[in-house]
Amino acid sequence: MRKKIVAGNWKMNKTFQEGVDLAIELNKVVVEKGAKDVTVVVSPPFTHIAEVNKVVDNDRISVAGQNCATETSGAYTGEISAEMLWSSGANYVILGHSERRTYYGETNELLNTKVKKALEFNLIPIYCVGEVLEEREAGKHFDVIKEQIETVLFDLEIADFEKVVVAYEPVWAIGTGKTASSDQAQEVHKFIRTLLADKFGAAADNTSILYGGSCNPKNANELFSNADVDGGLIGGASLKAEDFIQIINAY
Numbered sequence: 001m002r003k004k005i006v007a008g009n010w011k012m013n014k015t016f017q018e019g020v021d022l023a024i025e026l027n028k029v030v031v032e033k034g035a036k037d038v039t040v041v042v043s044p045p046f047t048h049i050a051e052v053n054k055v056v057d058n059d060r061i062s063v064a065g066q067n068c069a070t071e072t073s074g075a076y077t078g079e080i081s082a083e084m085l086w087s088s089g090a091n092y093v094i095l096g097h098s099e100r101r102t103y104y105g106e107t108n109e110l111l112n113t114k115v116k117k118a119l120e121f122n123l124i125p126i127y128c129v130g131e132v133l134e135e136r137e138a139g140k141h142f143d144v145i146k147e148q149i150e151t152v153l154f155d156l157e158i159a160d161f162e163k164v165v166v167a168y169e170p171v172w173a174i175g176t177g178k179t180a181s182s183d184q185a186q187e188v189h190k191f192i193r194t195l196l197a198d199k200f201g202a203a204a205d206n207t208s209i210l211y212g213g214s215c216n217p218k219n220a221n222e223l224f225s226n227a228d229v230d231g232g233l234i235g236g237a238s239l240k241a242e243d244f245i246q247i248i249n250a251y
């Protein structure tokens with residue numbers, strides 16, 4: 001059985017105290033009214049992770065980093081290692097978000113290294129893929145996603161692959177208020193699952209594939225009702241506890 005996951009990506013938002021307050025508020029609503037069969041993940045900025053982890057009920061909310069280093073440790077000023085995240089209480093790490101690819105030049109080859117490093121230190125990668133608008137308009141989105149999946153995941157050992165969560169985030173839908181239609185989301189999610197099944201066999205049935213990109217309380221139910229959509233990676237709407245809980249309960 002694959003897991004239903006709703007993960008909030010806070011991006012570079014919230015001061016330390018604001019983040020801790022949001023985590024306390026989220027924890028309250030998730031514990032009081034959150035669907036128990038949904039795995040809830042929050043991804044605060046690095047500086048907030050340890051404290052957020054302390055204020056949430058770890059049986060109900062897991063914590064993720066938004067990135068990690070390619071290296072294990074050493075003279076890499078400004079970098080945060082997978083082991084540091086894990087030792088601060090994170091169980092997940094978002095990798096390959098389109099903002100990392102676009103603004104920080106992260107390539108599929110680099111992300112392959114990061115995914116392996118995360119797995120080495122017991123973090124579950126939430127690996128993001130997705131096409132930009134020009135690629136979709138040119139009908140190239142399947143090729144782009146295939147490359148993002150093959151280059152980054154196909155050389156994993158099966159036992160490692162089984163831990164990975166994939167997020168499909170069409171870049172044109174992130175933070176724009178435009179959402180992929182339910183059919184567009186299902187079409188790509190099915191494509192991703194088929195690619196994974198061709199390589200990893202039945203294990204792909206258990207891979208959670210999340211949708212991200214302007215997912216909100218109004219459209220979550222329709223998106224999540226698709227056979228191959230196993231939850232969401234939520235940006236803007238994860239910053240408001242009332243919106244986030246409605247998405248968690250949208251199944």
Ligand code: PGA
Nearest residue numbers: 174175213214234235236
């Ligand atoms: P959004 O962001 O929900 O604000 O569109 C999603 C994401 O970037 O993960």
